[in-house]
Amino acid sequence: MKLENVDLKQPFVETEYIKNIAKRAMLYLNTGYAIHFKGPSGTGKTSLAMYIAKRMDKPYQIIFGNEEFGRTDLIGGNFGVTKKIVQDNYVHSVMKHQIDYNQKWIDGRLLNACKTGATLIYDEFTRSRAEANNVLLSILEEGVVEVPLNREKTRFVKVHPDFRIIFTSNPEEYSGIYKAQDALKSRMITIDLDFPDVDTELEIVLKNTEVDKRTAQYIVDVVRNFRESSSSKFHPTIRSSIMIANIMKMNKINLSKDKELEIKIFEDILLSESSNSQVSLEEKKKAKVLLEQITYN
Structure with missing residues (x-):
């Protein structure tokens, strides 16, 4: 399990597309509702959640979902064993070992x-x-919050009125994804995210790289055209555009x-980001032909 405090230093783009989503999300959070950003990998769900959490103007933190999560990973548990060594006052060669099982709740x-x-960003x-997420209900x-004291007793902790939670998730068809309980989904407001508009993608690439606008525009256009024209198994994200731009800039590659x-370079990066590992050779060949057509147009 990975737990981290959030340090939001990476550049974030504020376009009309982002502002409209953020405005709705803030409305829901200010009213007291949990929100849920759902969408394909690479659509900026986590960055957007962190951006909104920062705008809440109070402490915030993030936890990352994991199939090995248990209840104690979310709400805590009893931990700790102490070992004490006692020297006999009369016989100095005698050492007494005492182990105290004094557990402390963390x-x-x-x-x-x-x-x-x-x-909290989940x-x-x-x-x-x-089973781990049932505690959220x-x-x-x-x-x-239901906090188990032992097998027989449970204490209830009242949630602070300022507590807010932002969820993110990938589509259910992705590997390693469990279906969210209907009871839990009904207690949050889901905002479906897709890849942003071309202006937002361009601004993100420009802000995260040092390429000129003409080069960034060309890279974004190629990636977007490939994403919209190719098989559903190939959905290159904005990360691909940033990687390509950085490679072009740092190695002084002349596009013309x-x-x-x-x-x-486009082939290596875009085809390696397929959403399904079971991509046939024939599908890859077709994707390469398509990519070559796009780059020459």
Whole structure:
């Protein structure tokens, strides 16, 4: 399990497309509802969630969904064993070993956020099993956290009124994704995200690289055309555009003079980002032909 405090230093693009989504998300969060950004990999769900969490103007943190998650990973648990060595006062060669099983409760990130009124981003929450996520039902519905003291007893912790949570998830057909419970989905507002408009993609590439606008525009156009024209198994993301732009810039590749090399770079990067590992050789051949046609047009 990976848990991190958020340090938002990476450049973030604010276009009308982003502002419209952020405005709706802030409306829902300010009203007290959980929000859920759902969409394909590479559509900016996590970056957008972090951007919105920062705008909430209060502490925020992030947890990453994992199929090995258990209840204790989210709300915490009892941990700790102490070992004490005692020297006999009368016989100095005698050492007594004493092990004390004094366990101490340590809050998980979810419980901590619920107590303090922080904003929590639960990134790719559907990578966690439903049993682990069941704890969220009482939090979102009744505003309480069920904290087990032992096998027989449970205490209830009231959720701070300022607590907010932002979920993100990939489509269910992706590998390693579990179906979210209907009861949980009904307690959040889902905003479906797709790849942004061309202006937003261009601004993201320009802000994350040092290429000129003409080169960035060409790269974005090729990637978008390939994404819209190719098989559903090939959905290159904005990351691909940034990678290509950085390679072109750092290696001083001239688009007009190094056409053959340029095509190979596009092929290597765009075809390696297929959403399905079961891509046949025939499908790859067709994709290469399509990519060559796009780059020469």
